[in-house]
Amino acid sequence: MAQVSGKKYPWRSLLLQALALAAVAGLLGLIIRNIVLNLDARGIASGFGFLSQPAGFDLAFHLLPYDQSSTFGWLFLIALLNTLLVSAIGVVFATILGLLVALARLSANPLLRLVGSFYVETLRNVPLLLQLFFWYFAVLRNLPGPRESLEFLGFAYLNNRGLSIPFPQNPMAALYLVLAFVIGLIVGHYARQAAVKQRVERGRFPVWHLLPYALPLLLPLLVMLGRQWRFSWPELQGFNFSGGLQLIPEFVSLVAALSLYTAAFVAEIVRAGILSVQKGQMEAAQALGLSRFDTMRLVILPQALRVILPPLTSQYLNLVKNSSLAAAIAFPDLVLVFSGTAINITGQAVEIMAMVMLVYLVLSLTISAAMNHYQKRTLHYLGQRS
Numbered sequence: 001m002a003q004v005s006g007k008k009y010p011w012r013s014l015l016l017q018a019l020a021l022a023a024v025a026g027l028l029g030l031i032i033r034n035i036v037l038n039l040d041a042r043g044i045a046s047g048f049g050f051l052s053q054p055a056g057f058d059l060a061f062h063l064l065p066y067d068q069s070s071t072f073g074w075l076f077l078i079a080l081l082n083t084l085l086v087s088a089i090g091v092v093f094a095t096i097l098g099l100l101v102a103l104a105r106l107s108a109n110p111l112l113r114l115v116g117s118f119y120v121e122t123l124r125n126v127p128l129l130l131q132l133f134f135w136y137f138a139v140l141r142n143l144p145g146p147r148e149s150l151e152f153l154g155f156a157y158l159n160n161r162g163l164s165i166p167f168p169q170n171p172m173a174a175l176y177l178v179l180a181f182v183i184g185l186i187v188g189h190y191a192r193q194a195a196v197k198q199r200v201e202r203g204r205f206p207v208w209h210l211l212p213y214a215l216p217l218l219l220p221l222l223v224m225l226g227r228q229w230r231f232s233w234p235e236l237q238g239f240n241f242s243g244g245l246q247l248i249p250e251f252v253s254l255v256a257a258l259s260l261y262t263a264a265f266v267a268e269i270v271r272a273g274i275l276s277v278q279k280g281q282m283e284a285a286q287a288l289g290l291s292r293f294d295t296m297r298l299v300i301l302p303q304a305l306r307v308i309l310p311p312l313t314s315q316y317l318n319l320v321k322n323s324s325l326a327a328a329i330a331f332p333d334l335v336l337v338f339s340g341t342a343i344n345i346t347g348q349a350v351e352i353m354a355m356v357m358l359v360y361l362v363l364s365l366t367i368s369a370a371m372n373h374y375q376k377r378t379l380h381y382l383g384q385r386s
Contacts, residue, residue, distance in 0.1 A: 035350055050346045051076070057341060059332045061248050072342055079337040080359060086254055086333065087320045087363075093259035094319060098266025103296075105271050116267070124264035129325055131261055136253035136329045146240045157234055157241060163252050164234035167245035180223045184216035191215065193377065250331035254323070262319045269311045273304030305378050313371040317364050324360075334359060 051073035059066055062078045063085065070078075104116035123131070141160055143150070149157040149164075157164045168174050192212035199205045234244035277300050285295040327336040339356050343349050 048351055050348050061251055061332055076338055079332060079334040082332055083323055083334045086323050089255050090258035090319050091316055094262035094266055097263035099270055101267035102270035106274060120264045120267050123261055128261045128322055129328060132257040132325055135256045140249040140253055146236060161240060162249045163247040164241040164244050166231045166233050169230045169232045176223050177220045180219040181216050184219040188212035188215035250329045253329060254326050254331050258319055258322060262315055265315050269308055273308035274300055276307045277303045309375040313368060316367050320363055
């Protein structure tokens with residue numbers, strides 16, 4: 001009877017949808033009207049004209065040139081780059097460390113298994129904010145001063161004022177290197193897939209099949225050869241280091257806390273993915289004479305990706321959103337600088353919060369789309385192999 005009624009009276013469902021849409025539109029209109037009335041009552045002009053006004057305050061950390069005369073629009077870009085930098089470094093470190101910890105937990109060595117289990121069970125059960133405070137207040141703030149800095153390989157220095165490392169004198173040169181590295185990763189990924197496809201079709205890899213692994217390093221090298229590079233090196237002058245790139249304690253603490261915390265979850269995801277592969281796969285690979293490293297790289301991990309990728313995407317999204325905890329230790333990320341200081345100065349709370357929320361939404365959707373695309377291509381590749 002329900003099906004007959006639905007076919008006989010299609011206008012009912014259309015009417016219900018129209019009423020629901022009208023209710024939502026009315027609610028949004030009421031909210032916008034109240035916001036406009038409240039802004040007018042307080043004499044606050046709406047719009048984004050404030051982006052062209054000078055910010056009037058300094059930042060402790062910025063990748064691009066910035067001073068008090070810079071506009072709020074430029075400040076937004078600076079804060080966004082700080083957030084992206086912390087998130088990108090955190091994702092890379094968490095992925096590498098999580099993979100190593102997962103392999104340690106699956107190792108035949110009982111000591112490695114114990115260390116991996118202790119790492120996971122400790123870090124994933126302690127709140128991230130507490131770990132952030134630990135690295136900032138208990139570790140970095142208690143390091144020696146610049147004159148007694150901890151030296152690493154003769155060019156990096158860690159002290160209670162942060163980490164000093166060499167850096168190109170032209171900041172844009174570093175951006176070119178990063179772009180070349182990212183392009184190398186993307187091109188190398190698709191070149192590797194083309195090589196595997198040729199291997200499936202013709203029974204052998206092409207002569208250039210190792211080139212995709214070298215592209216992430218080869219392209220930045222070509223960029224360096226095509227330009228005249230001059231590096232600024234950190235040098236102790238007086239009571240602090242000058243030259244190079246000064247990574248403030250807030251940045252180092254945030255990256256360490258985000259990476260170590262997320263790596264504990266990544267390790268469990270990778271371990272679950274590896275255990276989901278049938279044991280006979282490893283036995284068959286070893287029977288063919290493959291080493292344990294080649295077995296893991298060529299047989300186990302590719303099959304485990306179908307289990308690893310969906311929850312791994314969620315961890316990447318969590319890391320990006322958790323970077324907003326930088327406000328707790330005063331690192332100038334998007335939330336602290338724009339949602340905090342900029343709102344207090346301009347009073348444009350609605351516009352600023354809308355911009356910040358839109359940024360995190362776009363970042364999350366971009367990461368999800370990229371990971372879903374990679375997962376789709378991975379499953380397609382595994383289907384071809386099987």
